[in-house]
Amino acid sequence: MSWFEQSIMARKGVAGGKALSTHSITEDTQGSYPYVYGAFEKPVLTVDPGAVISAETHDAFEGKIQQETDKPSEILNFPYLNPQNGPIYVNGAEKGDCLAVYIESIVPRGPQPRGTTVIMPEFGGLVPTADTALLTAPLPERVRKLHVDVDTGVKWSDRITLPYEPFIGTIGTAPEIEAISSLVPDYYGGNMDLPDVGPGAVIYLPVNTKGAYLFLGDCHAAQGDGELCGVAIEHPTVTTVKVDIIKNWTIRSPRLENEKFFMTIGSARPMEDAVRGAYRELIRWLSADFGFDEIDAYMLLTQCGRVRLGNMVDPKYTLGASILKSISGASR
Amino acid sequence: MSWFEQSIMARKGVAGGKALSTHSITEDTQGSYPYVYGAFEKPVLTVDPGAVISAETHDAFEGKIQQETDKPSEILNFPYLNPQNGPIYVNGAEKGDCLAVYIESIVPRGPQPRGTTVIMPEFGGLVPTADTALLTAPLPERVRKLHVDVDTGVKWSDRITLPYEPFIGTIGTAPEIEAISSLVPDYYGGNMDLPDVGPGAVIYLPVNTKGAYLFLGDCHAAQGDGELCGVAIEHPTVTTVKVDIIKNWTIRSPRLENEKFFMTIGSARPMEDAVRGAYRELIRWLSADFGFDEIDAYMLLTQCGRVRLGNMVDPKYTLGASILKSISGASR
Amino acid sequence: MSWFEQSIMARKGVAGGKALSTHSITEDTQGSYPYVYGAFEKPVLTVDPGAVISAETHDAFEGKIQQETDKPSEILNFPYLNPQNGPIYVNGAEKGDCLAVYIESIVPRGPQPRGTTVIMPEFGGLVPTADTALLTAPLPERVRKLHVDVDTGVKWSDRITLPYEPFIGTIGTAPEIEAISSLVPDYYGGNMDLPDVGPGAVIYLPVNTKGAYLFLGDCHAAQGDGELCGVAIEHPTVTTVKVDIIKNWTIRSPRLENEKFFMTIGSARPMEDAVRGAYRELIRWLSADFGFDEIDAYMLLTQCGRVRLGNMVDPKYTLGASILKSISGASR
Amino acid sequence: MSWFEQSIMARKGVAGGKALSTHSITEDTQGSYPYVYGAFEKPVLTVDPGAVISAETHDAFEGKIQQETDKPSEILNFPYLNPQNGPIYVNGAEKGDCLAVYIESIVPRGPQPRGTTVIMPEFGGLVPTADTALLTAPLPERVRKLHVDVDTGVKWSDRITLPYEPFIGTIGTAPEIEAISSLVPDYYGGNMDLPDVGPGAVIYLPVNTKGAYLFLGDCHAAQGDGELCGVAIEHPTVTTVKVDIIKNWTIRSPRLENEKFFMTIGSARPMEDAVRGAYRELIRWLSADFGFDEIDAYMLLTQCGRVRLGNMVDPKYTLGASILKSISGASR
Incomplete structure (x- = not known):
């Protein structure tokens, strides 16, 4: 018996943590990818507890950064960043419940080099930003395009290869009355960029509004603690999750x-x-x-x-x- | 060959990281334990690079909290907290050099229950403090006295025992012109409370003044990330370190x-x-x-x-x- | 000639800062008061530059706290707080422009005691909050209902009377793609609670989306620096503003x-x-x-x-x- | 009757706030200017309550920056910055008392241009610093030498003159067991850089150790809120203060x-x-x-x-x- 059978999801979920139906969200069925977390967005999928959902995620730049000579500040169009899959409406979820999401797998997709990391102006942990506004000049922009593979990992340089340790950078439910940029993390989840949110983990999210409205995207192939320059190894994936509802389990912020x-x-x-x-x-x-x-x-x-x-x-x-x-x- | 022989200390130290002499600081030879880091303090020991020093450390409360009915706010006398061993004057150390300290071992001493943790007013990560001054009332004081043993660990309760994972809570050199409370961590080391500073590690400290003036104390038997309530499993020990000097390696803050x-x-x-x-x-x-x-x-x-x-x-x-x-x- | 004729609004505004039309938003014409800043909300009024608009504002509690024995935690229903007037759609305003708002007057309305301030749990500058989460107990709730009058001021006690120095606590435009709680201040304005935003001032707001979507509310009869306990002298008013557009003046955050x-x-x-x-x-x-x-x-x-x-x-x-x-x- | 006669200093001081003796500290009698606040320093003057003391203060750079072509990073020798007058030992002051200091006058001294402000690396409110360590390059250094005069003010440029509004940037008592850099402000006073600490004000300081050990220096000819670039209009002065003791008035931090x-x-x-x-x-x-x-x-x-x-x-x-x-x- 695996630990999952003893998990809170399996013991308390409406569907007992079991897989009862399967679904997929492709680029086509997703259509336009939302940039905000909110119940204003129309669901692209409606499921019952026990649903297993595979989603074709984009990278945080929607695939627009294609070569190392690209200039992020010219290509990217703030605030249209960090496109998400969803929302997924979960039948039976009501305010005060908890949405349990088991992460089954994350698999890279798309042509190589499919990994992207960049230095861009006013963003990052060791530079002046819009929030920590200073007078000094930004760093020069830089783009790295990287080979990412499940088995061989992330090839950084001739000498350095990092293991493929994927996780979901951005996942959460809709706030009750707001629609918040997918760049923001908060009590409902969102852009947490926390490497523990990977395959084999259950994330528990507060349900703030009827149907929960699950969003997810922004998968990373590898990331250090802090996501220092602001951009991990971004890559497009097929990400598969299983969802369930725990009734009347009211949590204030995500648990795992x-x-x-x-x-x-x-x-x-x-x-x-x-x-x-x-x-x-x-x-x-x-x-x-x-x-x-x-x-x-x-x-x-x-x-x-x-x-x-x-x-x-x-x-x-x-x-x-x-x-x-x-x-x-x-x-x- | 152990990794240590390839360490920076072994490769660059004046003594090649080798043990060339042995010394001890007992409660008697220490006499009064200093509460500040500064070159104003008179050295209790002068050594050459390559010295191995065993020091009898006090716990952060100088052993004054002896039973669970004690009331910290009545017994403790701020700022006379966190007594240190030293200073140790290291011959040949000059401003701009680096003091390398290899931590050989930490062994508990004194009668059981020798571990202490407490809740005290205006101190801790989840309460109002002198620094984060609020109007709400403090938590009630509480004292735990715990059995601490190298082999059997830290007995928290009938059901919970934590492994003995000791480290040095406070270690550092003297600032150039200041004398700073041993409760403070900063660029010269001090009260860092970082569990990696344990047996088997080398800590590199900036030398700010001739002789370096090494202080150490405040050993913990176990500690979680953040030292949440402000007081780890404090305990008296015999702590053994080896010191060396790396000439002209100017670092801005401790490295390990x-x-x-x-x-x-x-x-x-x-x-x-x-x-x-x-x-x-x-x-x-x-x-x-x-x-x-x-x-x-x-x-x-x-x-x-x-x-x-x-x-x-x-x-x-x-x-x-x-x-x-x-x-x-x-x-x- | 008044200073206003030399203001940026008067010199650069499409309407030259002049009053060209008058409008009012009553409780009836407002209908439901929005709790978010966003272009998702349907405009209650559409105006041209040069419009003078009088709005019946509610207090931040929508008038629900009526006597000193009321208990805020029972009466208030988070996140349905800080009701706003608007949005007001301003013809000709486009992303990259600036919306200039001259504050003509703020006049209290409603029966006495019309001023309200309260202590409520998890909110305020000197208590644990949802953001600065601690373990200590909250302060007891307390409600003050106060006589507020333009001429005689705010009667705090038999001995203390504060002058009536009203301002708009919350004012701003819609973010481009988000809908943010009216409790939040940010680059588009919102819940700034800055006493300078009062009669006789011009506030300049970034236009983030076509029509600007001006919201305002949350008028205070008096407030100290910091709004320390979180609740100023809240009161319902008739607030009159004049709006104009400065084309192609792109500002990153509000100016005054x-x-x-x-x-x-x-x-x-x-x-x-x-x-x-x-x-x-x-x-x-x-x-x-x-x-x-x-x-x-x-x-x-x-x-x-x-x-x-x-x-x-x-x-x-x-x-x-x-x-x-x-x-x-x-x-x- | 002036307000001072009703002040706490006048009503509660041992000397009734009265001037009972006069003293001076010249550059000669001061000798070396201390760079730390601590009772390790030998007093340059011992006085009774009621003493009026005139001190020749240096500017924060000890007069070393003399022309606009000087390069602060080459001339200044950290941590030997912000030289202080004192310490002054006040007879009768004991831990738990309050030291009251009335600021009588601040008068510029020395040849013109006697005012100095600079941009230097890793210091200031809108640049990366040692505390907020970033990767971006510092601003270029810049020095301004300014004409400072009581009557005509501070001449910034042909068009801009600022009024002479002097105050004491750094003033305080010794900590109990520490010796802290005069660059630091804390509970004992120190480098507060608060413009209210000027002529006509009484500052109340906690006495932490017998004799109080009053230090002062770092007078500014003008300063905005925040001292944004880190360096106000620094200038040498003759500063005159009157000191008294309020017995058993235990305060946690400076009052004014x-x-x-x-x-x-x-x-x-x-x-x-x-x-x-x-x-x-x-x-x-x-x-x-x-x-x-x-x-x-x-x-x-x-x-x-x-x-x-x-x-x-x-x-x-x-x-x-x-x-x-x-x-x-x-x-x-």
Whole structure:
């Protein structure tokens, strides 16, 4: 028996975490790719809990950066960036529920070199930006086009090859009344750029509006902690997820479960507020579902909590706080 | 041949990273334990490069919190906290050099329960503090006294035991003209509370003044990322280090090397500035010593850099940014 | 001749800053009050440049808090807060233009006590919030209902009366593709809570989408710097503004002009980024339109720039940076 | 009767705020100017409460930048910056007391052009710095030497003259056990760069150690809010202050009183923490000495508090929060 059968998704989901139907979203059936997370967008697919959905994702630049001589500032047209698949309307999902999304697989698609990373003006962790506005000149633009392959990884240079460790950079539900750019991460998910959101993980998302409106896109072939220059190894994929609903499980921000740990995810500025948000939510989780009192959980996480930096470049920074199942499962 | 023989300390140190003499600092020979990092303090020991030094460290509360009914706010006397061993004067160290410190071992000492963690007012990551001053009431104080043992670990509760994973919470050199509280981390080291500073690692510290003035203390038996409530499993130890000098290697902030990776350490507020500082220093290192151009290093770390959160509770937050030796060593 | 005739609005506006038509938005003609800034909302009024518009604004709680025994957490229904008038579609406004809004008057309306301020959970500058998530308990809720009058001011207590110094807390245009909560301030204006946005001032707003879509509401009878507890003296009003378009004047964030100074407005977290954004925009303005070189403007503002803190409680903090007309007008 | 006779200094000071003796510190009697705040420094003067002291201050560069062709990065020798007068030992001052310092006058001295402002690398509010470490290149260095005169002001250019509005950039007491660079502002005062600290104001400083150890220096001829590029109009002066002790008035950070308002001063990063610290201290003051309950003070300051930005460039940012005497004096 795999760990998944003991997951919250499998134990509490309306469909018991089981695969009950299969669907696909191709470039054609998607049509135009949305750039905002909101229930204003018309669903491209409506499914029941238990649906397995394969989606043809674009890279964050919609494939427009094709060679190393391209100039991002001339090709890209802000705010039309980070195109998403969806929204997917999930029958039965209502405000106050939780949408569980198990990530089955991410497979690269399209011709080589299919990986892209760039330096562009006013974006990145070590340069002046629109948010941290300074007077000094930007770095020169630079484009790298890279060979990306499941087996051979990401070829950086003659000497350096990075393993293919794909994940979903942007995934979430619609806010209740807003429509927010897919460049933003927040309590509903969005552009978290957190490498733990990869194959084999379940991400739990708050349902803010009837039907949940699941969006996803922006898959990365590899990414370091922080996504330092702002652009990971972006690439187009076929991404397959399974969705389920956990009724009346009201969470304030995304949570994640995999074989090893439970994680909560915070997005905020400054960065300490993102960590605070993640850790407080983890304490509340330990307190609500694992038999800890809040102060005991606070003191225990002081000794064994783990923090993963997702991005330090988006409009909000994202970090995950986690505890090993071997510890939390033991309870107090 | 161990990795250490290929370390920067072994290759570039005046003593070749070798053990040439042995010394000890006991509670008696230490006498009073300093609470500031500065060259105003009189050295308790003077050594040559190649010295191996064993020091009897106190816990951060100087052993004053002895039972779970103790009330930290009544017992502790701010700013007389976090007592240090040292300073150790290292012959031949001059401003602009680097002090290399290999951590050989950390062994708990003293009667059980020798581990201590507490909740105290105005301190911690999820409460109002002196720095983040709010109007809401503090949490109630709480003290945990814990059995700490090398083999059996840290006994948290009947069901939860954490492994003994010790490290040095506070270590550094004297600033050039200042004397700074041992509660503070900064460019010279200090109260970084970064779990990577443990046995088997070399930490590289900037020498700011003749003799370097090495201080260390505040060893933790276990700690999670961020040291969330502000107090890890504090415990008294015998800590053994080996010191060497790398002449004319001028670094802006602490660096670390172990078998697996190279790390730079940043301390600042807000937290993003600590990450920026660490990553920029890593880029400069890759550029100066590993044959990368700065922009290439920036883009590469975007794909494979790793970030470890040390503390999110001290006057400055501390994070380490690292790259695997398997990648950096391959160069471009 | 008044200063207004020399204002940018009067000199560059399509309508020359003149009043060419008059309009009103009553509670009836407004119908439902929007809670988001976005072009998804249907305009309640369409006007030409030169329009003078009087709008019946609600207070930020839509009048639901009526007595001091009311409990905000029970009455208020997040995110349905901060109802706005509009949107107003302005003919001829296109992306890249600037919408100039001269604030003619703000007059309180409705029965006494018509002023409201409250303490509510998880909101305010000196308490844990959703963004700065801590474990400590919130402050007890409290409601003050206050007599507000143009002539006699705001009666705080038997001994303390504050002058009536009204301004528009929330005003802005629609983002290009998003629909953002009216609780948020950003580059398009929104919930800035900056007391300078009052009668006698012109605010310049970026036009992000055809028709501009002007929203406004949330008028305050008095407010200190920072809007410390999160809720100023909220009150319903009749607010009268005059609008004009400045073609092809592309600004990145709101600017303001009154008899005495030119101001740029920044909204961001952490607070230093809001100041940076405001000051950089002011430097660019001085450089583009007043004959300064950027570095000279930077050095001059170091000696004479002024900063006003609007809010330190909203999802982004807002500050204005300004320079006296007596200085900037003198040029170099 | 002047307002000063009703000041806290005059009402509660050991010397009743009166001038009982006069002293001077010349360049000669000062000898070497200290660069740290700490009780390690030997006092250059010992006085009783009621002492009036005139000190010959240097500018922040100790007069080394003499012409516009000078290059700060070559001339300045970090950390030997911001030389101070003092320390002055005040008889009778003990930990837990308050040192009251009335600023009588600041008069420029030395040959013209005696004012200096510069752009230097890694320092300033709109550039990458040691704290906000980025990869982009610094601005080119620039030096301005300016004519500074009490009557005719600061001549910026042919068209722009700024009024002479001098204040003390750096003033404070020694920390209890530390010795901190005079570039830093904190709870004991230091490099606050807050323009309200000028002639006619009383600044109240916490006494942390026997004798208080008063330091001062770094007078500015003019400065905008934030000291944007990091360097105001620096100039040498004769600065005259009167000191007194208020026994057992324990304050956590500097406070200020002038004819119009009471102010508390906070220094921290990020900037919101400096405002929080200042406002919380003001609430505690209103609660302890003016008959307000804390929550009422919190709500009242929301409506009428004022915030002044001192610096946004030093190792901690400094802001003052104030309330008009006309309001606070009326009490509730």
